[in-house]
Amino acid sequence: MKNTSIKDLLEKYAFAGSYLEQNNFDISGKEEMTIEEYLATFSEEEKEDMAFDSESIVKGLEEYIKQMLSFLGEDKNDVQSLTIIGGTNKSGEAESFGEFTISTGEIIAIVGPTGSGKSRLLGDIEWVAQKDTPTSRQILINNEKPDYKWRFSTSDKLVAQLSQNMNFVMDLTVAEFLDLHAESRMVENKEDIIQKIITCANDLAGEKFDLTTPITSLSGGQSRALMISDTAILSKSPIILIDEIENAGIDRKKALSFLLSQDKIVLMATHDPMLALLGDKRIVIKNGGIHKIIETTDEERSMLHEIEAVDQKVQNLRSSLRRGEILTSDSFK
Amino acid sequence: MNLVTVSGPPSSGKTAVILKTIESYQKQGIYVGVIKFDCLYTDDDILYEKAGIKVRKGLSGGLCPDHYFVSNIEEAFAWGQKEKFDVLISESAGLCNRCSPYIKEIKAICVIDNLSGINTPRKIGPMLKSADIVVITKGDIVSQAEREVFASRVNTVNPKAVVMHVNGLTGQGSFELSTLLYDKELDTDSLKGKQLRFSMPAALCSYCLGETRIGEEFQMGNVRKINLEQ
Numbered sequence: 001m002k003n004t005s006i007k008d009l010l011e012k013y014a015f016a017g018s019y020l021e022q023n024n025f026d027i028s029g030k031e032e033m034t035i036e037e038y039l040a041t042f043s044e045e046e047k048e049d050m051a052f053d054s055e056s057i058v059k060g061l062e063e064y065i066k067q068m069l070s071f072l073g074e075d076k077n078d079v080q081s082l083t084i085i086g087g088t089n090k091s092g093e094a095e096s097f098g099e100f101t102i103s104t105g106e107i108i109a110i111v112g113p114t115g116s117g118k119s120r121l122l123g124d125i126e127w128v129a130q131k132d133t134p135t136s137r138q139i140l141i142n143n144e145k146p147d148y149k150w151r152f153s154t155s156d157k158l159v160a161q162l163s164q165n166m167n168f169v170m171d172l173t174v175a176e177f178l179d180l181h182a183e184s185r186m187v188e189n190k191e192d193i194i195q196k197i198i199t200c201a202n203d204l205a206g207e208k209f210d211l212t213t214p215i216t217s218l219s220g221g222q223s224r225a226l227m228i229s230d231t232a233i234l235s236k237s238p239i240i241l242i243d244e245i246e247n248a249g250i251d252r253k254k255a256l257s258f259l260l261s262q263d264k265i266v267l268m269a270t271h272d273p274m275l276a277l278l279g280d281k282r283i284v285i286k287n288g289g290i291h292k293i294i295e296t297t298d299e300e301r302s303m304l305h306e307i308e309a310v311d312q313k314v315q316n317l318r319s320s321l322r323r324g325e326i327l328t329s330d331s332f333k
Numbered sequence: 334m335n336l337v338t339v340s341g342p343p344s345s346g347k348t349a350v351i352l353k354t355i356e357s358y359q360k361q362g363i364y365v366g367v368i369k370f371d372c373l374y375t376d377d378d379i380l381y382e383k384a385g386i387k388v389r390k391g392l393s394g395g396l397c398p399d400h401y402f403v404s405n406i407e408e409a410f411a412w413g414q415k416e417k418f419d420v421l422i423s424e425s426a427g428l429c430n431r432c433s434p435y436i437k438e439i440k441a442i443c444v445i446d447n448l449s450g451i452n453t454p455r456k457i458g459p460m461l462k463s464a465d466i467v468v469i470t471k472g473d474i475v476s477q478a479e480r481e482v483f484a485s486r487v488n489t490v491n492p493k494a495v496v497m498h499v500n501g502l503t504g505q506g507s508f509e510l511s512t513l514l515y516d517k518e519l520d521t522d523s524l525k526g527k528q529l530r531f532s533m534p535a536a537l538c539s540y541c542l543g544e545t546r547i548g549e550e551f552q553m554g555n556v557r558k559i560n561l562e563q
Contacts, residue, residue: 022455022489023462048532051431051458060462064492119505127509134360134508151509154488154496160477169448169475180451181478184485223476231477 001062006038007031015186019064023057024050035061071155072186079158079238080104080142082125082265087136089289090117095137097293100283104238107256107266109276112285118269120288122241126159127151135289160235162227163243168215174198175211178230185234193233200229204255221250228255232262239265244272253278274311277304334413335420336521337514338435340427340460341444346470347424348377349501350444352384356504357511358420359385366418368409370425372398377424387416398425399432399533406436407524420515433459435530439521440514446471447483454486459531461487466513467494470501
């Protein structure tokens with residue numbers, strides 16, 4: 001980097017431009033200089049005013065380039081399975097399930113009262129615990145002791161989260177928002193991906209929206225649909241935790257199968273029978289530990305159809321109300 | 334004793350993050366105290382006391398808060414040693430975005446929240462850019478995408494820092510943070526001679542000395558004029 005002009009540097013590493021921009025450097029007209037020559041053009045007073053020191057800027061740039069190169073060089077999804085090896089609950093008693101492996105394409109429900117230890121389990125997964133957390137659990141990825149990069153990397157997080165409490169807060173349109181997210185993930189075919197996300201989100205949402213809608217004026221269902229499709233397509237995290245997503249205005253079953261089609265592992269914290277029974281298994285949390293792991297039974301699965309039928313009726317009532325119709329006793333048959 | 338300096342914009346969740354982190358230490362038998370610096374008012378000391386944590390507070394009043402911090406941190410450190418803490422955590426608000434109370438060789442944590450806007454990372458100076466660990470809070474109420482964009486902006490302005498998500502309400506992430514703050518092997522015995530990571534903004538003008546009137550004839554000392562020409 002010492003003898004490379006800024007112009008050559010940016011040609012080689014286009015992303016370095018955003019480092020300079022976010023650190024408030026305007027390099028226009030200085031492209032022929034090396035980064036060190038450029039920084040040397042600032043007087044001591046100017047450096048004080050902009051609050052930077054040259055050495056940190058150069059070191060930061062080197063680190064940034066290193067991180068981005070490793071980010072770009074990685075395979076899209078190298079996580080095939082996740083294994084939890086039992087530790088202890090809050091009273092120090094050993095968890096009895098031994099070892100539990102979840103593979104991509106599986107849906108696992110997590111049940112248990114508030115405060116029972118769901119966050120801790122999730123924390124253990126995100127931190128790829130190696131018997132060094134309060135539960136002493138161990139997490140394996142692809143059956144091996146995982147790389148610690150999962151702990152500290154900003155761009156590679158193991159778990160993405162979706163919950164009912166989440167909202168969009170940025171003052172942007174859907175298009176601007178997706179563009180910004182795609183840029184931060186450094187995807188190549190941005191336009192295609194954005195189109196794909198919006199098509200999929202509209203497929204999941206009851207009411208359609210377009211690219212010029214401000215994200216903060218989307219309805220609850222539309223927001224959820226956009227969050228799910230955006231997370232499935234743009235987020236690199238191989239595991240998605242869904243925390244109590246309400247049924248209103250979004251086709252949850254379709255959303256789940258869509259997530260699975262993107263090779264994700266889906267964890268769902270829910271007590272809604274329709275969702276919980278969609279899972280292959282469910283983890284029961286009690287007193288800070290995994291109390292047991294239940295496989296969804298055939299009887300439960302057959303009940304699922306009835307529950308869905310009832311739910312469909314409620315959904316139909318909802319649509320009738322939206323259309324301005326008057327409900328009659330026939331509407332619920 | 335370990336000293337850890339925590340700072341961040343007002344209401345970003347510093348106190349909540351520190352409280353949850355200390356909870357993890359208390360379970361492990363690590364003894365932690367807090368020195369809270371603020372400007373005009375704080376009742377965070379009551380929150381700490383309620384959690385059974387020894388705390389002292391300092392209000393800078395009419396002085397620049399970070400100048401006040403640096404002129405008092407040595408005494409605060411000595412207090413911590415007298416109390417025989419394993420870790421002393423200093424908490425101070427970054428009130429002007431240019432300042433930063435970080436000291437070389439002393440662990441520096443910056444707390445900012447997801448709601449503060451994606452351009453915030455580039456607006457905050459050394460307080461964010463020279464931190465060792467950046468803790469991002471309030472991730473439970475914004476979308477996954479916004480969390481990712483915000484974290485990537487933080488990483489762009491400070492690639493050397495470890496970026497962590499901590500939920501100040503549930504404590505999710507605070508155990509993990511606690512493992513990065515305390516180093517048993519490290520024992521700082523004095524701050525004398527240590528240096529700030531970054532100089533503080535310069536000032537010494539008539540307004541520093543109590544002048545209240547507006548007008549060029551009342552301005553003396555280190556005064557700079559805005560450029561309104563295009």
